[in-house]
Amino acid sequence: MEGKLMKIGPVGKHDARSTTIVNWDEGSHNGILSQIFISHNASGIMSIQFQFVVDGKFVLSDCHGPGLGNMFDVIELTYPHEFIIGISGECYKYEGSNPHIRSLKFTTNTSEYGPFGTSSSSNEKFSFKLGRSPQLGGFHGTYDASGLQYIGFYLRPKTVQPKIDKSNAKVLESKIVLG
Numbered sequence: 001m002e003g004k005l006m007k008i009g010p011v012g013k014h015d016a017r018s019t020t021i022v023n024w025d026e027g028s029h030n031g032i033l034s035q036i037f038i039s040h041n042a043s044g045i046m047s048i049q050f051q052f053v054v055d056g057k058f059v060l061s062d063c064h065g066p067g068l069g070n071m072f073d074v075i076e077l078t079y080p081h082e083f084i085i086g087i088s089g090e091c092y093k094y095e096g097s098n099p100h101i102r103s104l105k106f107t108t109n110t111s112e113y114g115p116f117g118t119s120s121s122s123n124e125k126f127s128f129k130l131g132r133s134p135q136l137g138g139f140h141g142t143y144d145a146s147g148l149q150y151i152g153f154y155l156r157p158k159t160v161q162p163k164i165d166k167s168n169a170k171v172l173e174s175k176i177v178l179g
Contacts, residue, residue, distance in 0.1 A: 005137040009152025011126040012091040012101050012141070020144045024064045026050055027138030027154035031059060034079045036106065039069035040117045044092075044102040045148040050139065053079055065143040075106060075113045082108045083134035087153060089115065090123035101148040130155060 005027055014021060031052030039046040047065025051058055077083065086107030092100060103117035109132065130136055130153075137154035 005154040005156055007140070007152065008128060008155055010141050010150035011152065012148070012150035013093070014100065014142065014144065014149035018144045018146070018149075021142050021149065022064075022144065023140075023142050024062065025138075025140040026052075026061050026064075027140055030054065031138075032079050032134075033084060033136060034058065034077055036075040036077075036113075037063075038073045038075070038104065038114075038116045039065065039067045040071050040073070040103075041069040042118055043147070044100050044117045045069075045089075045104055047143065048104075048139075048141075048148055048151070064141065065148050066145055069147075071116075073113075073116055077108060078110070080134070082110050084130065084136045085109050085132060086127070086129050087151075088125070088127040089117070089151075090119055090125050093122065093124035100143075100146055101151055104151070128153065133158065 007027070031054035033050060034053050035051035037049040045065070046069035047063050047067040049063045050061040052061070053059070084106055087104070088107070089104040090102040092102055101117070102123050103115040103119050105112065105114035105116070135156050135158065137156035139151065139153050141151040142149045
């Protein structure tokens with residue numbers, strides 16, 4: 001299973017009348033996430049962009065969305081020591097005009113970033129917990145002229161089994177039996 005990625009999601013909704021849906025995928029490389037760039041406004045997430053470290057070099061992804069938000073945030077991860085362990089947010093729960101990802105929040109092993117965008121009781125919440133180790137393999141989704149419509153991610157399952165110390169197994173077993 002070495003190198004295999006699990007595709008999770010996407011979550012979100014889009015305007016069925018939109019004819020400009022663009023699919024994007026940032027899961028094909030084997031890089032370490034170092035930065036996330038988010039453009040947002042009162043109606044939600046307009047665009048998202050990523051920077052990865054691939055073979056010791058910084059690689060900037062394409063911008064996914066129109067990038068027209070009046071707020072812009074940069075999440076700088078202290079790679080390789082800081083990594084994403086959770087992604088949550090809200091999306092518009094009804095089909096209609098302009099539905100898209102309304103808010104995003106990223107949780108790392110050391111910090112929380114966000115929520116970015118807007119929150120409302122009329123939004124549908126989503127939450128993905130990725131474990132306690134660096135297993136994020138990238139992101140995927142769609143956007144149109146009104147912003148980020150869907151977002152999902154890739155999970156890279158662990159491939160190294162934990163070491164089990166069997167040298168004390170007999171001693172431990174005898175202590176349990178003997179009390």
